[in-house]
Amino acid sequence: MNHLSEEQLILHYYGEEDDALPAERHLDECEACRALYGSLQRALNVVDSLPVPEPGAEYGEQVWKRIEHRLPARRDVRWGWALPAPWRWAAAGAAFAALLVAAFLAGRFYPHARQSVQLAADTQAGERILLVAVGDYLERSQMVLIELANARSPGSLDISSEQERTVDLISENRLYRQTAAHTGDAAVAGVLDELERVLLDIAHAPSRLSPAELEKLRQRLEAEGILFKIRVLGSNVRHQEGPTL
Amino acid sequence: MEPTDLAIVARARLGDADAFRALVERHSRPLFRLAFRMTGNQQDAEDVVQESFLRAWRQLGRFDERASFGTWLYRIATNCSLDLMRGRKRRPAVSDEEDPVLALPSGDPTPERVAMSGQVRERVAEAMDELSDSERTAFVLRHFEGMGMEDVGRVLGCQPGAAKHSVFRAVRKLRRALEPLASGAR
Numbered sequence: 505m506n507h508l509s510e511e512q513l514i515l516h517y518y519g520e521e522d523d524a525l526p527a528e529r530h531l532d533e534c535e536a537c538r539a540l541y542g543s544l545q546r547a548l549n550v551v552d553s554l555p556v557p558e559p560g561a562e563y564g565e566q567v568w569k570r571i572e573h574r575l576p577a578r579r580d581v582r583w584g585w586a587l588p589a590p591w592r593w594a595a596a597g598a599a600f601a602a603l604l605v606a607a608f609l610a611g612r613f614y615p616h617a618r619q620s621v622q623l624a625a626d627t628q629a630g631e632r633i634l635l636v637a638v639g640d641y642l643e644r645s646q647m648v649l650i651e652l653a654n655a656r657s658p659g660s661l662d663i664s665s666e667q668e669r670t671v672d673l674i675s676e677n678r679l680y681r682q683t684a685a686h687t688g689d690a691a692v693a694g695v696l697d698e699l700e701r702v703l704l705d706i707a708h709a710p711s712r713l714s715p716a717e718l719e720k721l722r723q724r725l726e727a728e729g730i731l732f733k734i735r736v737l738g739s740n741v742r743h744q745e746g747p748t749l
Numbered sequence: 750m751e752p753t754d755l756a757i758v759a760r761a762r763l764g765d766a767d768a769f770r771a772l773v774e775r776h777s778r779p780l781f782r783l784a785f786r787m788t789g790n791q792q793d794a795e796d797v798v799q800e801s802f803l804r805a806w807r808q809l810g811r812f813d814e815r816a817s818f819g820t821w822l823y824r825i826a827t828n829c830s831l832d833l834m835r836g837r838k839r840r841p842a843v844s845d846e847e848d849p850v851l852a853l854p855s856g857d858p859t860p861e862r863v864a865m866s867g868q869v870r871e872r873v874a875e876a877m878d879e880l881s882d883s884e885r886t887a888f889v890l891r892h893f894e895g896m897g898m899e900d901v902g903r904v905l906g907c908q909p910g911a912a913k914h915s916v917f918r919a920v921r922k923l924r925r926a927l928e929p930l931a932s933g934a935r
Contacts, residue, residue, distance in 0.1 A: 510921060547926075563778050564777035571799050691807075
């Protein structure tokens with residue numbers, strides 16, 4: 505007698521087979537398969553034992569109220585949130601600003617590319633470098649914020665090293681925010697603006713934070729959802745980067 | 750008769766925010782359940798729901814009208830959930846006061862029951878965390894949402910056969926991780 509495979513048992517559990525009868529007959533006769541099937545059912549019952557909070561009937565309305573004011577006009581959909589149209593970067597005279605940043609970053613992060621003077625004339629390459637750099641920048645910002653959000657200390661906490669990193673991040677943030685503002689990418693500029701304000705507050709805070717101050721910062725990060733916004737933006741930027749240079 | 754999703758989407762694409770509101774009100778609750786299953790945390794799930802709709806609004810122009818709007822939205826929400834979960838520590842799913850296991854009507858919360866519920870919650874969360882992105886998504890969609898393999902494949906952006914194998918791997922991993930707990934609970 506051929507035993508049922510675990511895959512067949514899983515299909516049987518979900519009722520995905522073309523014909524359930526053969527498996528049922530086999531389970532009636534075969535103790536080993538019955539034991540395995542029982543093990544599978546028990547494990548999935550454990551997963552099922554944790555119920556999901558059920559939102560009320562008004563939940564959809566609540567969601568709408570929270571997002572309504574954040575919806576950009578449909579015609580304003582931009583590169584940060586939808587597929588990028590390369591010409592947008594060149595539009596409105598913004599290519600120059602973008603390439604300035606690209607050249608700055610090429611020098612900073614890609615020393616091997618210094619000799620490529622023609623890079624500055626290559627708009628597409630510039631856009632990609634910019635996207636890579638923005639993705640990298642968002643990741644580093646996120647790391648600083650996550651470290652602070654997860655920091656635990658019984659007494660006061662020294663955040664001077666995070667503050668040093670924050671100061672560097674603020675300079676970069678300004679470049680990217682201005683570029684996004686020049687190209688009319690209001691959504692991206694908005695997130696970067698929010699991020700900049702958080703970074704400025706961290707940079708100008710005392711170098712030692714009491715547990716209460718740390719908790720206040722943590723609550724602010726959560727309340728503003730800035731980490732989530734950075735992650736979503738970072739994810740979209742990475743999606744647009746295309747192949748690595 | 751209520752208008753179909755596609756009819757409402759067509760209006761929303763033209764910038765009609767009221768049409769989009771109808772979609773939000775129609776799909777928020779199922780999307781919350783999906784997001785909670787993906788993230789294991791109520792606050793995260795609420796964040797995911799909001800961000801999913803914002804992303805959907807911005808990407809409406811890319812929605813293929815031949816597809817189901819609900820499936821498309823699920824795809825956005827699963828990506829949003831995965832974005833949220835990556836690179837961050839998992840928050841406790843719930844506080845002890847609102848522990849859904851303790852809330853089950855099966856007797857007083859004895860110390861043993863409190864300990865057991867915490868253990869179950871942690872083990873299930875750990876087991877789910879061990880799944881890859883595609884395994885977790887496929888499992889949540891198949892097991893909790895009751896989606897067929899074809900729809901699971903559409904959300905994952907893969908063939909139904911590949912979706913099926915993701916479900917197989919997920920269930921196999923969960924069975925092995927939870928079997929000791931499940932046996933103890935018999």
